[in-house]
Amino acid sequence: MKNKQIFLYFIAVLLTLIFLVPVIYIIASSFKPMNELFSANPTFFPREFTLDNYIKAIKRGNFLRYIFNSFFVATTSTIIAVLINTMSGYALAKFRFKGDTFIIMVILSTIMLPLEVIMVPIFSVLRAFGLYDSMWALIVPAAATPTGIFLMRQYLLTIPDEIIQSARIDGASEWRIFYSIILPNAKPAIATLAIFSFMWRWNDYIWPLIAISSPEKYTIQLAIANFTGEFGADYSSIIAMSAISMIPMLIVFIIFQKQFVQGTARSGMKG
Numbered sequence: 001m002k003n004k005q006i007f008l009y010f011i012a013v014l015l016t017l018i019f020l021v022p023v024i025y026i027i028a029s030s031f032k033p034m035n036e037l038f039s040a041n042p043t044f045f046p047r048e049f050t051l052d053n054y055i056k057a058i059k060r061g062n063f064l065r066y067i068f069n070s071f072f073v074a075t076t077s078t079i080i081a082v083l084i085n086t087m088s089g090y091a092l093a094k095f096r097f098k099g100d101t102f103i104i105m106v107i108l109s110t111i112m113l114p115l116e117v118i119m120v121p122i123f124s125v126l127r128a129f130g131l132y133d134s135m136w137a138l139i140v141p142a143a144a145t146p147t148g149i150f151l152m153r154q155y156l157l158t159i160p161d162e163i164i165q166s167a168r169i170d171g172a173s174e175w176r177i178f179y180s181i182i183l184p185n186a187k188p189a190i191a192t193l194a195i196f197s198f199m200w201r202w203n204d205y206i207w208p209l210i211a212i213s214s215p216e217k218y219t220i221q222l223a224i225a226n227f228t229g230e231f232g233a234d235y236s237s238i239i240a241m242s243a244i245s246m247i248p249m250l251i252v253f254i255i256f257q258k259q260f261v262q263g264t265a266r267s268g269m270k271g
Contacts, residue, residue: 023246030054030243034236054244057227057237063244065216066223071248073135073219074201077142081197082190084144089152090182094164104153110146115206123210137211138219142201148193155189156182191256198252202245220245 025044029037030053032046057063092104122141123132131137159182167177183190205221212218218226224241227234 026239026246027243030236030240032236034234037236037239053236053240056234057241060237063220063223063241066218066220067244069135069217070202070220070245073138074198074248076135077139077201078194078197080139080143081145081148082194085148085152085193086183086186086190087178088144088149089154089156090178092149093153093156094159094161107146107149111150119207119210126211132211133213133217135217138201138204138208141207142197145197148197151193152186152189155186159185195252195256199249202249 028045031049031051033048033050033052036043036047092100092107126132126137126140131140163181164177167181172180203221204219205225208219208222209225212222215226220241224238224245227238227241
């Protein structure tokens with residue numbers, strides 16, 4: 001048994017290193033000067049360490065503004081998505097009403113629809129409400145997702161109904177039950193949903209490309225893609241900004257990694 005555990009740990013470490021190599025290479029390359037980046041004899045780590053790539057990108061590309069835009073969109077949409085998806089998942093998991101099964105089936109069926117299919121209707125609705133070319137055009141469509149609703153419903157099904165019934169007998173309102181019982185017990189699933197939601201909004205490129213036209217409202221991913229067209233093929237600065245764009249996701253995952261593992265493990269226990 002001990003040898004089997006050692007073998008499994010070895011495989012886990014090996015796979016971790018394989019996945020980390022590209023990330024480490026990007027970070028290391030972000031400190032290389034341009035001539036070393038395209039050297040005929042490339043090295044994994046920089047021979048000459050420099051911060052000019054970061055300084056140049058921040059000064060010339062106004063990337064601090066783009067990072068703030070991405071952080072605002074990702075954080076705001078994540079908070080709204082967690083609230084709405086948790087409330088929807090609670091209603092579908094703990095309430096029985098006419099048509100609830102049909103609603104669940106409709107929500108699940110929309111998971112199979114790619115973004116490209118619904119981009120035009122979403123764009124038309126946003127434009128009708130005057131939200132085009134605004135930060136809210138990136139936040140509102142992500143307010144509720146079928147994946148988030150399904151995740152929260154599956155997790156909340158694991159909470160015993162007796163706890164909720166006892167709270168109702170004691171005179172607790174539905175809002176009090178949701179705030180005092182559902183939210184504390186759903187922390188692992190909420191953390192999982194928050195990580196996914198933040199990651200989706202932070203790394204999103206297609207939708208900001210459609211919904212945003214003003215350069216000052218660009219997100220970090222959109223700004224990186226347009227950095228080549230505006231300043232030429234300055235790949236050293238692009239790599240530097242790509243390295244910076246990974247930091248928020250790493251921080252969010254490190255903070256919520258324990259709850260993330262618990263949430264993904266328990267969300268599929270009950271159907």
